[in-house]
Amino acid sequence: MNNIRVAMWGFGAMGSGIAEVLCRKKGVEITGVCRQNPKYEGKSMYEVLGIERGDRPEALIHTDITKVVYKGAADICVIATDSFTRDVFPKIKYAVEQGINVVSIAEEMSYPKAQEPELAAEMDRLAKENGVTVLGTGINPGLMMDLLAICFSGCMTDVESVMCKRVNSLSPFGPLVMKEQGIGITVKEFEEGCKNGHLSGHVGFAESAGMIAEAMGWKIDKFEQQMKPIVTGVDRKSPYGFAKAGDVAGVNMTAQAYVDGVQRIDLIHPQQIEPEMEGTQTGDYIVIKGTPNINMANTPEVDGGIGTIAMCVNMIPHVINARPGLKTMLDLPVPHAIMGDMRDMIEK
């Protein structure tokens, strides 16, 4: 059996991280890379990553997607370029029309029906028409604040409410994340940043809530989301961030979903640099009220970057095996690490 062939679209921190992990796995090869920055045009991906190519086929980097994704070029295309469905939609459409399966790490793609029902319907139609599968996944949305809680509910006869809380540290992240999350700015600047959309916060609450609700069989009739500054009482310093006492050390994102007027889903996601400095323990927490109750803690939290890279790599065989159409993590078998040959997971 031939290797699973993967085309990479997007080669930032996530795309190149996915490629590096794929290079360590058996039964899979990368066929080419599309990267915007023209300075890598025509270079070998292996050279750029600093990985010995060995007897693997060459994988060249191009700015032009038609040199990387075309009919027969690959079994699946990993798209690691955007956060929003609307932005990634034309890329997915193009890959699907080449008859190539897609896995996207755009946060909104984990449950595109939540905010883009028309684009979701169109992707489903296109995927079926071309006999391929499209999936969005990642660590959050994709696992820690949705699928994991859903999986726990499998041992419950009744569910009253679902609370997912992800308390993570932004300290490992670089300057871009510091800026997007408002690390070190004043409370007044934070409030302005929320208003003018310069602060991104977490993308994915509507998607996590939508996925949980679909699994339970709930229809959400009200959804609310808040974004508040985490004001530090002490000076905090991380490799790329600094917040002095009284300024913003992070952002506390919260959301609630209501079903028939009752709050059923509660999502809490404070992200900050150096949380330990004020006694905050990081972790992933799930509390589900019902029969029986679930009371889970995973400490410390799963690293967002590695987690998203892993989810994307590990779902590749499930996407290839799936029936055609737009899928979510609800539709496919449970995700899992792959320590053997990836081809062993492909159904004949």
Next chain:
Amino acid sequence: MNNIRVAMWGFGAMGSGIAEVLCRKKGVEITGVCRQNPKYEGKSMYEVLGIERGDRPEALIHTDITKVVYKGAADICVIATDSFTRDVFPKIKYAVEQGINVVSIAEEMSYPKAQEPELAAEMDRLAKENGVTVLGTGINPGLMMDLLAICFSGCMTDVESVMCKRVNSLSPFGPLVMKEQGIGITVKEFEEGCKNGHLSGHVGFAESAGMIAEAMGWKIDKFEQQMKPIVTGVDRKSPYGFAKAGDVAGVNMTAQAYVDGVQRIDLIHPQQIEPEMEGTQTGDYIVIKGTPNINMANTPEVDGGIGTIAMCVNMIPHVINARPGLKTMLDLPVPHAIMGDMRDMIEK
């Protein structure tokens, strides 16, 4: 769309519990019950359960399976009669030959390849020949010491080892469980009971290990299992059990699986009455070493009885949707509670 129609085979604590939960769900109905005890012959299941039948179709109890499971009788048959694949195999074969899907809560059926590869192959062949699906599930094996760890590994790029620990209380259980687990006997009697097979302990370690190994792509080359008495230092009393200081208050089951000579899977499952009396906190714990590490606790543990009932009920739509054959929890979408109409989960 018609209700999902379920035939019940076995009506002990688990079978009747599954039926009670199904009676509270929308879009599903029970078509009949097979129960060994002749004193219920011809009675209404609703009368026996003490549930108002309302406008539901009648569901009669019979000792003769041919009156309950026959071609066209139901969409799926829930078999809640045995723990071992060898014992439940003829029942599964019969139901499958009637063209009816099967969900079994026999512990070994959660991963029958582990100990009965020939029967597993035969069930797969029969299911495909008859165009139906067979699944074994439950709380353990089925979720807490296998599928849940597997799901967590989805966010990992590399896995070195998997440890699942389930510390539960036997206090809620009745006289039969007290006897099977050796509660209140002396250490000498316990050792004899292990030798002559009178003490059952936990059934399912080989299955949990097999499921984890298949997911990771590991081939187990050595599997070991131990069964030791939990000797109490104080008198312990539960509603149906009593162990005086120095006697057996429970059983500590452990197992290890090796891959290429390295221990990769570690399963630890102490079960006892009144664990709090000697400072033992009950819970489900998962530690996965790799990139990143997972360190999970769910406290207290999920109740085994309710958990198994829920898993069985919640997997019914997934089994009906699946392609024909013998499946495991690895093959089907993630389990989840069903609070809406069960028919909404059925693919058209």
